[in-house]
Amino acid sequence: MKICWFCIPAHGHTNPTLSLVKEMTEAGHEIYYFSFNEFKEKIEKAGAKFISCDEQEFEMEDKENAERVAKDIVFSTQLIVKTTLALDEMVNEKVKEIKPDLVVSDSVAFWGKLIAIKYKIPYVSSTTTFAFNKNSASYMNQSIWNLAKMIFTMPKANKQLKPLQAKGYPVKNILDIIQNDNETNTIVYTSKYYQPCSDTFSEKYCFIGPSIRPVETPFEKTSDTTIFISMGTVIKNKSFYNDCVEAFRNTNYQVIISTGKSDTPFENLPSHIQVYPFVDQMAVLSISDVFITHCGMNSASEGLYFEVPLVLCPQTQEEEAVAIRTEELGAGIWLKRIRQSKDILEAVNKILADPTYKQSASKISKSFKECEGVKAAKAFLEGIKKE
Numbered sequence: 001m002k003i004c005w006f007c008i009p010a011h012g013h014t015n016p017t018l019s020l021v022k023e024m025t026e027a028g029h030e031i032y033y034f035s036f037n038e039f040k041e042k043i044e045k046a047g048a049k050f051i052s053c054d055e056q057e058f059e060m061e062d063k064e065n066a067e068r069v070a071k072d073i074v075f076s077t078q079l080i081v082k083t084t085l086a087l088d089e090m091v092n093e094k095v096k097e098i099k100p101d102l103v104v105s106d107s108v109a110f111w112g113k114l115i116a117i118k119y120k121i122p123y124v125s126s127t128t129t130f131a132f133n134k135n136s137a138s139y140m141n142q143s144i145w146n147l148a149k150m151i152f153t154m155p156k157a158n159k160q161l162k163p164l165q166a167k168g169y170p171v172k173n174i175l176d177i178i179q180n181d182n183e184t185n186t187i188v189y190t191s192k193y194y195q196p197c198s199d200t201f202s203e204k205y206c207f208i209g210p211s212i213r214p215v216e217t218p219f220e221k222t223s224d225t226t227i228f229i230s231m232g233t234v235i236k237n238k239s240f241y242n243d244c245v246e247a248f249r250n251t252n253y254q255v256i257i258s259t260g261k262s263d264t265p266f267e268n269l270p271s272h273i274q275v276y277p278f279v280d281q282m283a284v285l286s287i288s289d290v291f292i293t294h295c296g297m298n299s300a301s302e303g304l305y306f307e308v309p310l311v312l313c314p315q316t317q318e319e320e321a322v323a324i325r326t327e328e329l330g331a332g333i334w335l336k337r338i339r340q341s342k343d344i345l346e347a348v349n350k351i352l353a354d355p356t357y358k359q360s361a362s363k364i365s366k367s368f369k370e371c372e373g374v375k376a377a378k379a380f381l382e383g384i385k386k387e
Contacts, residue, residue, distance in 0.1 A: 001029045001382065002098055005048065006105035006112030007126075009036040011233070012298050013106050014043070016128045016189040016211045021046040023374040024381065032098050034091065034112070051094060053087060080177060081160055084111040088167055091115055102384060104187075110177050114169050122384050125186040129297050129318055130325070131205060133182070135197040139321040185384055187377050190301060193367035196325050206380040209371025210301035217280040221287040223254035223272065227348060228288040228308075230258040230281065232296050236315050237338075238264065244292065245273055246341040247348075256284050282306075290348050295319035295326070304331060304364045309357035311335055311347045330360035 005021070007014050014035065021031050025047030033048040043050045095115055105112020107127040116123035130136060161171055171177055180186060182202035192198040192207045229244050231237075241257055241264045248255045255273040258281070266275055281302060285291060291303040295314040300322045303310055310332035312323035326332040333347045351357045 001102060002100045003029060003031050003102045003104055003381070004095060004098060004100040004112070004115070004121075005031055005033045005126075006103070006109040006115075007033070007035050007039075008106055008109050009038060011039075012296050013108075013128045014039050016298060017106075017126055018042060018046040019211045020187070020208075020374045020377045021048050023378050027378060032094070032100070034087075034094075053090075055090075078160060080110045080174075081163055084114055084169070085163060085167065087111050095119060095121075102381065104381070107180070107186075113177060114164065114171065117171065118169050123185065124381065124384060125180050125184055127186055127188045130190065130195055130321055131180075131186060131188045131201060133197070133200060135200040136195075139196050139324050185380075187380065190297070191364070191367035191371050194301075194304075194325065194329070194364055196321070206377060207371060208373050208377045209368045210298070210305060211374070212302060212305050212368075213282050215280065215283045215286055217283055219256070219280065219283040219287055221254065223252060225252075225290075225352065226254040226256065226284075226288045227290050227292065228256050228258075228284045228303075229292040230279075230299065231260070231262075231292075231294040231313065231315070232299065233260040235260070235262050235264075235294070238262075240313070240338075241275075242266070243338060243341040244344055245269065247344040248273060251345070256288075258284070290351050292344070292348070295322040297322055300326060301368070304361050305368050307358065307362045307365045309351045309361045311344070311351065326364075329364060330356060331364055332357065332361075 003024070005017070007017065021033065021043070025031055031048035032051055033043045034051045034053055035043055037052055037054045040050045040052070091111065100121060102124065103112055103116035103121045104124045104126050107125045107129070113123060115121070130139065161174065164171060182204060184204060186205045188195060188205055188207045189210055190207060191209050195207060198207070227248065229241070231240060241259060241262065244255070244257065245266065249270055253272065256279065257273065257275045258279045259275060259277055269275065281299070285303055285306040285308055288306070288308045290311060291308045292311040292313065293299050293303060295312050296319060300310060310326055312326055312332045312334040314320040314323045323334045327334045333351060335343065335347050338344060
């Protein structure tokens, strides 16, 4: 089977797919993975044929405008149209050459879905966040005002689809592109238990659990209590890491901070607080007792896989959905406002003092480990080919 796979330039959307790509290529299937040069090495390591989208003349504005994309349907439509048109010639040429049996695209790599529609190729959505429908949308905090605004701006958004229609994409409505329904074949990288409103999704949704890397570089546990802090690649609150340092300065906890691309300066760090740009996150989580996280779907899932309760500090609507669900299941505390550094310490100490947080994290972990993983996803994709 030949598969054209499309993804956005984001580690959080690419990484979960790689073990499935590896499973498929080892079974003899051909994966043609349309992505960006930053991800070339890891995609090829998984056995796929990498096709670069970087040479096309457009910028992925949604990297810096994630919140606007989520809230502004007119802006989102402009971005979808601009991106699809920029990739149109190259992608169409490759698809005609490859003649794929299946198209798999990230749930927000809409150009992949559009190609599948245009060429009437079976389509699968690869969803690295929670799956969303009218029932689970409440986890994205979509207010009545936001929904009314979306409906009001829909005609303007639909008018912007004309350039796509002129290029042969048979779309009449923006919702045809951005919305999946219960008839859309979808792979979701979480468990039914962790997924909000999972009973409202059809059998077309395949919940395979998170993709967890093995520990590569073991990390030494130097205290009875280890706190891991990571807010992802980019952090909005520039004082957050220093607030954490002050929160834990006078404790005997082992504190490990992974700052990513943050340029936060640190002064007078006590010896029990260690700061790194990057760490082997699986290794650190395997020895951690509490994880302070931005609630990226991958990070939260990794923490919960290792049965670590979470202090939840989301920065986007998508991350807020993870915070809401995790707190709802009793596996973490959402720190909605930090007035002073002791708020962080109090949240951590509350989790350490109450064993139900650990028990709830263990229950989610169990649901992850009971998922059939990439083997179930492989069978799911092969079954679509036979339909």
